[in-house]
Amino acid sequence: MTDLAAATTVSAPSASPRHTTRAGRGAARAVVHLAVRQTWRGALVVVLLAGAMTAVVATGYRATVGDDLDAQALAALAGSPAIRTLFGEPVALDSAGGFTVWRTGTALAVVLAAWSFLGVVSVTRGEEDAGRWDLLLAGRVSLPAIVSRHLAVFVAADVLAGAAAAGALVAAGTAATGAVLHGLGLALVGAVFAGTGAVTAQLLSSRGAAAGASAAVLGLALLARVVGDGVEALAWARWATPFGLVALTRPYSEDDPLPLVVLGVLAVVPIGLAPVLAARRDVRGAWFSTPTHRRPRRWLLGSLWTFALRRATRPFLGWATGIAAWFLLIGLLAASMPAFLRDNPRFAALADAAGFGGLVRVEGYVASLFALLAIPLGAFVAVRMAALAHDEVAGRLWLLLTGPVRRLTLLFAEVVATLLGAVGLAVTAATASTLGAAIVGAPLTWPAALSGTLNVLPVAVLCLGAAVAALGWVPRAVAALGALPAVGGFLLHVTAESSGAPAWVATISPFAHLAAVPDQPPDRAGVAILTCIGVILGLAGLVGYTRRDLC
Amino acid sequence: MSGPALRTVDLSKRYGRITALDRLDLEVAVGEVLGLLGPNGAGKSTTVRLLLGLARPTSGRAWIFDRAAGDVEAAHRLLAYVPADVALWPGMTGAECLELLARIGPGTDRAYRDELVARFELDVDRPARTYSTGNRQKVALVAAFATRAPLLLLDEPTSGLDPLMEQVFRAVVREARENGQSVLLSSHQLNEVEALCDRVAVLRSGRLVEVARMANLRRLHRSEVEASFAGVVPALEAVPGVDGLEALGEGRVRFLLSGPPGAAMAALAATDVTTLRITEPSLEDVFLTYYGTGGS
Ligand SMILES: Nc1ncnc2c1ncn2[C@@H]1O[C@H](COP(=O)(O)OP(=O)(O)OP(=O)(O)O)[C@@H](O)[C@H]1O
Ligand SMILES: [Mg+2]
Numbered sequence: 001m002t003d004l005a006a007a008t009t010v011s012a013p014s015a016s017p018r019h020t021t022r023a024g025r026g027a028a029r030a031v032v033h034l035a036v037r038q039t040w041r042g043a044l045v046v047v048l049l050a051g052a053m054t055a056v057v058a059t060g061y062r063a064t065v066g067d068d069l070d071a072q073a074l075a076a077l078a079g080s081p082a083i084r085t086l087f088g089e090p091v092a093l094d095s096a097g098g099f100t101v102w103r104t105g106t107a108l109a110v111v112l113a114a115w116s117f118l119g120v121v122s123v124t125r126g127e128e129d130a131g132r133w134d135l136l137l138a139g140r141v142s143l144p145a146i147v148s149r150h151l152a153v154f155v156a157a158d159v160l161a162g163a164a165a166a167g168a169l170v171a172a173g174t175a176a177t178g179a180v181l182h183g184l185g186l187a188l189v190g191a192v193f194a195g196t197g198a199v200t201a202q203l204l205s206s207r208g209a210a211a212g213a214s215a216a217v218l219g220l221a222l223l224a225r226v227v228g229d230g231v232e233a234l235a236w237a238r239w240a241t242p243f244g245l246v247a248l249t250r251p252y253s254e255d256d257p258l259p260l261v262v263l264g265v266l267a268v269v270p271i272g273l274a275p276v277l278a279a280r281r282d283v284r285g286a287w288f289s290t291p292t293h294r295r296p297r298r299w300l301l302g303s304l305w306t307f308a309l310r311r312a313t314r315p316f317l318g319w320a321t322g323i324a325a326w327f328l329l330i331g332l333l334a335a336s337m338p339a340f341l342r343d344n345p346r347f348a349a350l351a352d353a354a355g356f357g358g359l360v361r362v363e364g365y366v367a368s369l370f371a372l373l374a375i376p377l378g379a380f381v382a383v384r385m386a387a388l389a390h391d392e393v394a395g396r397l398w399l400l401l402t403g404p405v406r407r408l409t410l411l412f413a414e415v416v417a418t419l420l421g422a423v424g425l426a427v428t429a430a431t432a433s434t435l436g437a438a439i440v441g442a443p444l445t446w447p448a449a450l451s452g453t454l455n456v457l458p459v460a461v462l463c464l465g466a467a468v469a470a471l472g473w474v475p476r477a478v479a480a481l482g483a484l485p486a487v488g489g490f491l492l493h494v495t496a497e498s499s500g501a502p503a504w505v506a507t508i509s510p511f512a513h514l515a516a517v518p519d520q521p522p523d524r525a526g527v528a529i530l531t532c533i534g535v536i537l538g539l540a541g542l543v544g545y546t547r548r549d550l551c
Numbered sequence: 552m553s554g555p556a557l558r559t560v561d562l563s564k565r566y567g568r569i570t571a572l573d574r575l576d577l578e579v580a581v582g583e584v585l586g587l588l589g590p591n592g593a594g595k596s597t598t599v600r601l602l603l604g605l606a607r608p609t610s611g612r613a614w615i616f617d618r619a620a621g622d623v624e625a626a627h628r629l630l631a632y633v634p635a636d637v638a639l640w641p642g643m644t645g646a647e648c649l650e651l652l653a654r655i656g657p658g659t660d661r662a663y664r665d666e667l668v669a670r671f672e673l674d675v676d677r678p679a680r681t682y683s684t685g686n687r688q689k690v691a692l693v694a695a696f697a698t699r700a701p702l703l704l705l706d707e708p709t710s711g712l713d714p715l716m717e718q719v720f721r722a723v724v725r726e727a728r729e730n731g732q733s734v735l736l737s738s739h740q741l742n743e744v745e746a747l748c749d750r751v752a753v754l755r756s757g758r759l760v761e762v763a764r765m766a767n768l769r770r771l772h773r774s775e776v777e778a779s780f781a782g783v784v785p786a787l788e789a790v791p792g793v794d795g796l797e798a799l800g801e802g803r804v805r806f807l808l809s810g811p812p813g814a815a816m817a818a819l820a821a822t823d824v825t826t827l828r829i830t831e832p833s834l835e836d837v838f839l840t841y842y843g844t845g846g847s
Binding site: 129205206290291292293294295296297298301302303304307311391394395396398399400401402403404405406407547548549550 | 600603604605606607623624625626627628630631632634636638639640641642644646647648650651652654655656657674675676677678680681
C-alpha cells in the first residue's frame with residue numbers, strides 16, 4: 001500500500017493527490033467560513049456579555065457587599081441547603097472573584113448553554129431542513145465533516161466567552177487561578193451544550209424537536225444541580241451535571257481542577273458522538289424518523305385562530321412540563337428557605353443585596369422566585385413569534401394568506417395564541433408551586449401563587465411587543481429582540497444590583513418594575529408602564545407588518 | 552362580477568435598485584387562460600405576488616373582478632393560488648393541508664377535491680416532510696382547483712410534474728375554462744402554454760414586451776422561405792416583407808418573410824419556381840426572439 005502510493009508519487013510528481021488535498025482543505029475552510037458568517041453576531045454578543053457582566057460585578061464588588069460580610073455569616077450561608085439550592089453553593093464571597101462567580105456564574109453558564117445549543121441546532125438541522133446543505137454536500141465535504149466544523153465554530157465562541165470572563169476577573173485584580181478555572185468552566189459548559197445540540201440534531205428530524213430535546217437536557221442538568229446542592233444524600237448528582245461540576249471547582253477557594261476534567265469528558269462525548277451519528281444517517285434524515293403514513297388529525301384546522309392554537313400546542317406542552325418541574329421544586333423548598341433566613345438575619349441582608357429581598361416570609365421567598373418566571377415566559381413568547389417569522393421565510397404562509405383573510409388577522413391570531421400560552425404557563429407555575437408547598441406543608445395558597453405568577457405577565461407582554469416590532473421591521477431578529485427585555489433585562493438587573501451602578505441603570509430593566517407579589521401588592525404603575533410599552537411596540541410592529549412584503 | 556377577471560394599471564415593483572416590474576398593464580378576461588412567459592427574473596412571480604397582496608406595489612394598482620387586489624378579504628374570495636415553490640408544514644399530512652386550505656380558503660367542492668386527489672394520484676396520508684417536489688405541487692393544485700374559484704393564479708404549477716400528471720393538469724385546466732373560470736398561468740413549458748392558453752403575455756426585465764392571441768403570435772413572426780428556380784432567379788430585394796436574402800447557388804435562394812405574403816408570392820409566381828418550402832417558426836423560435844437580447 002505504502003509502496004504503491006510512493007510509486008504513484010514518484011511516477012507522477014505533479015499528479016493530482018496534492019492538488020486534491022489542497023482543494024479539500026479549501027472546501028473545509030469554506031464550510032468553516034460559512035459557519036462563522038452565520039454565528040459571529042451571536043458569538044460577539046455572548047462574548048461581550050460574559051466579559052462585561054463579569055467586569056462590572058467584579059469591579060463594583062467593594063461598593064456593594066464586600067464590606068458588609070463577616071466570616072460567621074458566610075459560614076452559615078454556605079451551610080444552608082436552601083441558599084445552596086437556589087443560588088448555588090456560595091464560596092469565597094469575601095473576595096471580589098468569589099462573589100462575582102457566585103453572582104454571575106450560573107446566569108452566564110445558562111446563557112452560554114442556551115445560545116450554544118439553539119445556535120448549533122439552527123445552523124445544522126435548520127439549514128439542512130431548508131435544503132441548503134444539499135448543495136454543500138454535493139461538494140467534497142462529507143456530512144460528518146460539515147457537522148463537526150459548525151460545532152467547532154460554536155465551541156471556539158464558547159472558549160472566547162470563557163476567556164472574556166476570565167480576562168475580566170484578572171483585570172479586576174482577582175487571583176489568576178480562580179479566574180482561569182471559572183472561565184474554563186464557562187467555556188466547557190457551553191461546549192457540552194453545543195455538543196448536545198449537535199447530537200439532538202442528528203437524532204431528531206425537525207429543528208423544533210431537536211431544540212426542545214436539548215432544552216430538556218438543559219432543564220434536567222439545572223435540576224440535577226439544584227437537587228445535588230440541596231439534598232445531602234444526593235450530593236453526588238453534582239458530578240453528573242455541568243452546572244454542578246463548575247460549582248464543585250470552587251474558584252477562589254479550593255480551585256479544584258478535577259471537576260473540570262470530568263466536565264471536559266462530558267463535553268468531548270457529545271462533540272465526538274455527533275459526527276459519528278451524522279455519518280450513519282441520510283442527509284435530511286435522522287435517527288428517529290417520523291412515520292411515513294398516518295391518519296389525518298383534523299382538530300383545530302378550522303380557522304387562523306384555531307390553527308395558531310394548534311401550532312402552539314406542542315411547544316406549550318414542552319415549556320409547561322419544564323416550568324411545572326421547576327416550580328414544583330420551588331414549592332417543595334418553600335418551608336426550609338424562609339425558616340433558615342429568619343434564623344440567620346445576616347443572610348437575609350445578603351440576599352437583599354443580591355436582589356432577593358423579603359425572603360424571610362414564604363410569600364417573599366416565592367415572590368422573588370416568581371419574578372424569575374418572567375425569563376421563561378419572555379423566551380416562550382419570543383420563540384413563538386420567531387416561529388411565525390420562520391414559517392414566512394420557509395414560504396409556508398401562502399397556505400394561510402391565499403384565503404380571504406387579512407395578514408393582521410394572522411398576526412392577531414398568533415399574538416392571542418402566544419398570550420394564552422404565556423397565561424397558561426403562569427397558571428402552571430402557580431399550580432405546581434402550590435402543590436409543592438402543600439406537600440411540605442408550607443402556607444401558600446393557590447390564589448396567592450397565581451397573583452404572583454400573573455404579576456410577571458407584563459414582562460411577557462413587553463417581550464411580545466418587542467417580538468412583534470421585530471417581525472414588522474427586522475424579521476430576522478425576532479427571537480433576539482423578543483427575548484431581550486426578559487433575558488437582557490434580568491442580566492442587567494443582576495449586574496446593576498451587585499455592582500453599585502447608578503440607580504437609573506437598574507430602572508431600565510423591567511425587573512425593577514415588578515413588585516414582589518404575593519408578598520407585596522402589585523406595582524400598578526409598573527405593570528401599566530410595562531404593558532403600555534409592550535402595546536406601543538406591538539402597534540409599531542403591526543404597522544410595519546401590514547406595510548412590508550411577505551416572503 | 553362585471554369587468555375582466557384581472558386588471559392591472561401601471562403596476563410597478565422596485566426592490567431597491569432592481570425594478571422587478573415596470574408599469575404593467577394587463578387584463579385577463581372572464582373565461583380566458585392567459586399565459587405569462589418570460590426569462591428567469593422577468594417578474595412573473597412578482598406579478599402574481601402583487602396580485603395576491605403578498606408584496607406591496609411601489610406604484611400602480613390591480614383589481615380582481617373590480618375589487619382592489621389589496622382588499623384581500625374581498626379579492627381572495629374569488630381566487631386560488633399555486634405558488635412556484637410549494638412549502639408545507641412538514642409535520643402535517645396532505646389531507647390536513649387540504650383541510651386547512653379548504654376551511655380557510657374561499658370554499659371548496661369536496662367531492663371534486665376527492666376526485667382530483669384520485670386523478671393526480673396523491674397519497675394524502677403522508678406527512679409533507681416525506682413528499683417529493685411534485686407531490687407538494689399536487690397538494691397545492693388539488694386545493695386550488697377544488698375551490699372552483701373564478702380566477703386561478705398558477706405560478707409554474709407543473710415544474711415538478713411528470714408527463715402523465717402534466718396531461719391530468721391540462722385536462723383540469725380545460726375543465727376550469729369550460730366552467731367559465733379564468734386562469735393566469737406562468738410557465739416555462741412552451742408546449743403547455745401553446746396547448747392551454749388563449750393569449751400569452753411576455754415579460755422581460757419587468758416590462759411587458761408582447762401580448763398576443765396564441766393564434767396570432769406566429770403570424771407576427773417571420774417564416775423562412777426556400778425556393779429553387781429552373782430559370783433566372785428573380786430579384787427579390789425590393790419586395791416588401793422580404794428580408795435577409797441569401798443566394799444558395801444552383802438557382803436556389805433563402806429569405807425571411809414577414810407580414811402579408813402577397814407581394815412575395817406575386818414576385819415568385821412570375822418566375823419558373825421548381826420547389827418551394829415555407830417553414831413556420833417554431834414556438835421556441837418565436838419566444839426565443841423575446842427572451843434573447845434582440846427581442847425588444
Ligand atoms: N424580495 C426580493 N428582493 C429583491 N429582489 C427581488 C425580490 N423578489 C424578486 N426580486 C427580483 O425581482 C426580479 C423578478 O423576480 P421574479 O421572481 O418575479 O422573476 P420570475 O419571472 O418569476 O423568474 P423565474 O422564471 O426564475 O421564476 C428578479 O430580478 C428578482 O431578483
Ligand atoms: Mg418565478
